[in-house]
Amino acid sequence: MLLPAALLLLGALTAVAAPRLLARADWPDREPVVALWVWQCVVGAVLMCCVLSMTLSAAAAWHAVGGRVFATAPRSVVEAYALGTAGPWAAVTAMVLACGGLWSAAMLAREVVRAGARRRARRAGLRERAPLLPGEVPGTDRLVVLEGERPDAWWLPGTPSRLVVTTAALHRLRGRQLDAVLAHERGHARARHDWLLHCASALADGFPRVPVFAAFRDEMHRLVELAADDVASRRHGRLTTALALVELNEDRGVFRPAPTDRAQVPQRVDRLLTAPDRLPAARRLRLTAAAALVPVVPVLLAFLPGLHALR
Known part of the structure; x- marks a missing residue:
């Protein structure tokens, strides 16, 4: 039975x-949302191959x-x-892949727990620095202004x-620049980029020697920022959004020759x-559809012997 090996x-x-x-394509920076979808489909296809191979x-x-x-x-079909006809390698393959699946789930759980702990700590600090105002209802979304020099x-x-x-941002940003920054952050919130980053980090940390997972994590961190930039620029203009980025980051040394964390x-x-320029709508649709087919290929390969038997 060669199908698990083929998968x-x-x-x-x-x-x-x-x-x-x-990496060679020139369109991901022009269409970061499509690129995010393509990367998710690629990683999903890799994981699908492993799951189907383990099952068979x-x-x-x-x-x-x-x-x-x-x-x-x-x-x-059977x-x-x-x-x-499977040899002893079948049990070994199934066990190794099952352990990999359990390890992935454990890494994701660890990432979620750690993120939750960090979020609770930041919320506790936020409540201490910016308590609820008299008459304010707990549990409602709000914009919080913190005293800060940066x-x-x-x-x-x-x-x-x-x-x-921060108050320093309010003093530094001019006109619609603050609106652009807030639109950028709301873009992250609406797209739930935090969950995407959790999954990418869990795979990269769990399998540090698998290049595709490391590339997935790095690209997710980059592309979610580009996607949020596009949300802000569509509402408030590219120049305004660019100037807001400069105002927020010029004191951090990011525009110097030496590399920084930003x-x-x-x-x-x-x-x-x-x-x-954005890609034409037809090409965006083709890329989206082609990416959606990538995880379908291993499924078709796994069902091919059964479909052939039913023919």
């Missing part, structure tokens, strides 16, 4: 080829599993998968979410000022 090979090829193709390997190794997987399948603004996820801005800010400003 693993397909997953490996997808993990190697897709990031290289995306377990079905071949243990009759109890095979009976449940093919419980409603006709006899011709015979098409040749479950009885201009900054951020979104604190949770229920309810919070938009936080080295992407100059590239984001350049992107806003050069105003790249």
Whole structure:
């Protein structure tokens, strides 16, 4: 039974080829939302290959599993998968992939727990620095202004979410620049980028030697910022959004030659000022549809023997 091995090979090829193709493409910076979708489909396809390979390997190794997987399948379909011809490698493959799945779930749970602890600590500090005003109802969304010497603004996820801005930012930002910054943060909130970043970080931390997961995490952090920049620029203009980014970050040394932890800010400003044209709607639709088909390929490959038997 070579199908589990073929699925693993397909997953490996997808993990190697897709990031290289995306790195060479010139459209992800122009359409960050589409690029986010494409990356999710690529990683989903890799994970789908592993899940299907694990399922078929377990079905071949243990009759109890095979009976449940093919419980409603006709006899011709079961015979098409040749479950009885699997060697001892089937059990090993199933166990290794199952351990990988459990490890992924554990890493995601750890990431969610850690993020929750960080969020609770930040909320406690926020309540201490900005308590509720008399008559204010707890549990409602609000804009919080904090006393601070550094201009900054951020979104604190949770229920309810919070938009936080420092007094230095209020003094530094002019006119619609503050509106652009707040629109950027609201773009993160509406798209729930925090969950996407949690999943990407969990995979990258759980499998640090798998390049596709590290690239997925790095691209998610970059693309969510570009997508939020586009939300702000569509409402308040590219120049206004770029100037707001400069005002918030020029005191942090991000525009110096030495790299910093916010080295992407100059590239984001350049992107806003050069105003790249969006892709035509037809091409965006084609890219979205093509990406949606990527996770379908391993499913079709897994069902191919059964479909052939039913023909």
